[in-house]
Amino acid sequence: MSNLRFILFLLTLFFVHLLFYQYISMGEIFPDLFLVMVVYAGLIWGPEWGSLTGFFAGMAQDSFSFTYFGLHALAKVLVGFSIGKVRHSFFSGKPTVQIAIILAAKMVHDAVFYGIYLARTDESFWRQLLFVSAPAALYTAVLGVALFFLFRIHQKSRGW
């Protein structure tokens, strides 16, 4: 993939996320579409693009977090790189496999994020992971599979 396409990919990602973020939340459960893009980049283009996408997407999210700047980027770089490294072992076109991959990626992402975020607080890490991250991961995974499908159609039509 050329650099220009990568930048276009990121800009599309920004736009989609900013346009739909507030409309697709279900009460307290927010999907992480940026993570879907990171997983996608890792799966299709490997660890370099996975970690780069993770870094830029994370930094964009971090620009809203005036306290823990860099934490989203760290978690997403780890996820993007890891997915890219092991992609050949498990990647398949089956929606159930894709759901499982995104679900696992979101849980790992949140484990890293909240592991650091809640380290010096009295809030329960496991409670956060079980009652907030798990439902959000499931929701992100379902939306993610739909996005995967759209991206694949778009790529095939462009002959990428």
Place this chain on the structure above:
Amino acid sequence: MSRFFLFLWEHRQSLLFLLLILLSLAAISLSGENRFNLARQINRTLITPFQMVVSKADYYLSLKQENERLRKNNFVLSLELYHLEQARQQNERLKALLDFSPATPIHFIASRVISGGIGERANVFIIDKGSRHGIRINLPVLVPEGLVGKIIETDPARSVVQLYTHQDFRVSAMPSGKTERGIAGSASGGRLYLFNIPLRTSITPGDLIVSSGMGGIFPKGIPIGEVADIEREREMGIKLRARLNPSVNLDKISELFVLADSAFVSPGAGILFETGDSLNLLWSDQ
């Protein structure tokens, strides 16, 4: 030299990964002010232009629906206005009889939320009004239900609101109708508390906690939340803290008000109400 570059090329994946991890860690370990400035810079350059487009599109799409609703409201409000005018005239007459001192006008700037942040625990809103509309740092932000937060950053056309769920947010507060004071703010995880309550307290579950007017930022009487339960503070143990159910549900806010200093507001700003030294008239704080 060529072997060095060959080495770099062969290990580019791992090196890039390490570089990005180091950059992220460097960002996390930045000091408060540098971190804030960098976040602000990225936000301004990358995110704001998109948010403006999205916000404008959303605004125009909802315009027709809004117009219908406003037309209906207009009729009802016209009737109410007539009755209020009668009441105001009566109020003026009674105040003159009782020799009340003149009331101070408080201005507000109505704003729309452009974005509620896009990450975990962002705890900020970006709003569509900025310094050219009279908004300055530390101005209180609220909705009719109560306190939302305060302004922490302004540009000419937009501002950043620090929400009450932000871990750095603090406001001097008191139970409505009682004299004890504490500090309201968020503990870890955005949960709202009233801190620093003495062990012998008259505060009980169900009490409405309002801003006390101390501290010079928030006027007295803005509802913050209702006491859910009271427990000992974990670090000290010699004070109590009360867990609050917030008066304002931040998930449902799309429009809000910034209480402005009358010396700085633009001609477009409205006058919310008139009162002496508190917001009693607006929220009927006893």
